[in-house]
Amino acid sequence: MGEPRLIDRHRAVLPSWLALFYDDPIEIVHGHGRRVTDSNGRTYLDFFAGILTNAIGYDVAEVSDAVRKQLDTGILHTSTLYLIRSQVELAEQIARLSGIPDAKVFFTNSGTEANETALMLATQYRRSNQVLALRNSYHGRAFATVGITGNRGWSASALSPVKVSYVHGGYRYRSPFAAMSDADYIKACTDDLRDVLQTGTSGDVACMIAEPIQGVGGFSSPPDGLFGSFAEVLAESGILFISDEVQTGWGRTGADFWGIQAHGMTPDMMTFAKGLGNGLAIGGVVARGEIMDSLGANSISTFGGNPVSTVGARAVLDYLLDHDLQANAATLGARLLDGLRAVAERHPVVGDVRGKGLMVGVELVEPGGMTPSPAAAVTVLEETRERGLLVGKGGLHNNVIRLAPPMTLTADELDEALGILGEAIAVANGDKR
Structure with missing residues (x-):
């Protein structure tokens, strides 16, 4: 009989109300810049930054x-x-x-x-x-x-x-x-x-x-x-x-x-x-x-x-x-909002895109109205992870995708994330995978 899985050990000794993302939760073991790697060797672009905590990214020499x-x-x-x-x-x-x-x-x-x-x-x-x-x-x-x-x-x-x-x-x-x-x-x-x-x-x-x-x-x-x-x-x-x-x-x-x-x-x-x-x-x-x-x-x-x-x-x-990261947040945040609003125009599952700087929310609804869609948010969470992007989820109705990458984000990384988000939202909207 093999070693118990980490998720099973977690559930045995930690509270049931301690939330975990994903159907198959990940263990992050390494990070550099805006990317993290899990225990299976899969690398992700991080757009939630430990719930906005890793503000300047990972493996920053000046801090270390x-x-x-x-x-x-x-x-x-x-x-x-x-x-x-x-x-x-x-x-x-x-x-x-x-x-x-x-x-x-x-x-x-x-x-x-x-x-x-x-x-x-x-x-x-x-x-x-x-x-x-x-x-x-x-x-x-x-x-x-x-x-x-x-x-x-x-x-x-x-x-x-x-x-x-x-x-x-x-x-x-x-x-x-x-x-x-x-x-x-x-x-x-x-x-x-x-x-x-x-x-x-x-x-x-x-x-x-x-x-x-x-x-x-x-x-x-x-x-x-x-x-x-x-x-x-x-x-x-x-x-x-x-x-x-x-x-x-x-x-x-x-x-x-x-x-x-x-x-x-x-x-x-x-x-x-x-x-x-x-x-x-x-x-x-x-x-x-x-x-x-x-x-x-x-x-x-x-x-x-x-x-x-x-x-x-x-x-x-x-x-x-x-490094004037406030200015970087302003510039890239505006591009992020514009890009997501363009996605929203194509996909009625998006009810609202809002935020400032690198703190952006995407509220997901049942197409054709404002009824909250927690299921769509789960789909986007899982689909972005599958494509190599980590995002957050929250909101009063648990139907909002929360985006808050490290403020050292680059323009190329932003474009990469927008592409993945567009694909994931299309799946949540009911488009073909």
Whole structure:
């Protein structure tokens, strides 16, 4: 009797709710540039980047060298009870880039932990446990972040340490205001915000938290300016605004370094993670100093901001800036959107193509209407993999293909991916294979 398959061992000891892509899941064992290789020797062009985490690709010498140099010191960890030079230097850099006045930074290990920290800071600063969030949102898998997740598929419990009220705005394609102009859509959603404040809260709300582009929600986003309009309403009552930049930060949206900048406002706090570490576990919060310092108890982070992750993150951030990957995301992202919209014109299984920069969603529907088609999304997922391309899948109805390649993507690789996506979508549309 042979060695048990890895998938069988996985199912025996890991939770049943730990999702795996593909009918025959793959094990990725090697990567270089924008390509990864599985344990069977098959190589793929990666257009999901570890859920937007491998922001600059694989096997990047500048990052590997920085981490290796830190490892050579023998110090992998000291904790925040001691000074960590790379932590301070990275915090200084992020504070400058944030645009937040008198900014301070706290490092965590993930986006979930970053959002938990931001919620704790906001509720402490405002002395309120009331939070505003968007419908179709996702902010993490911990207790408070599940409590503010407006997507039933990712909300395991109704129990929560915060009282949440949900507003319209993030998912335009299926919004009751979808047919409106940008200006009218913004007005309708802002009016809804005012109504929720007056009817669903006691008035002393701590904060609103929002993703500039909803990640798990299917890369959906409102018109530019919506959150600026929201911020004006919030400011009337001193309500804080938290921008969840876990997926939209570091220039991925192309036009802006932070997703929230498209809305003409500066948030009180931003949370970040994923792409900053390019695979290293790091997240954090950058906030106005008085908010960051409002915590009325002792606190540390055992692993947050450790020497290895912060040395690596500094190398990633320097690489992003030195190679102007934001501009590359803008240029290639526009080509990706144009190419996919041309595919959509030929195939009615595509209901919507949306996104910014190298963060693009393709929503699949039953041809002839808007009925979500999760089956079509599964078909595209499997057909792209068969052709050597890895993509993501998500959305409220699990019918959205999510595309977020490393920001070092080349034009030739983009054309290769567009060709594969066109073929896979044609199969989902019912065309001959």
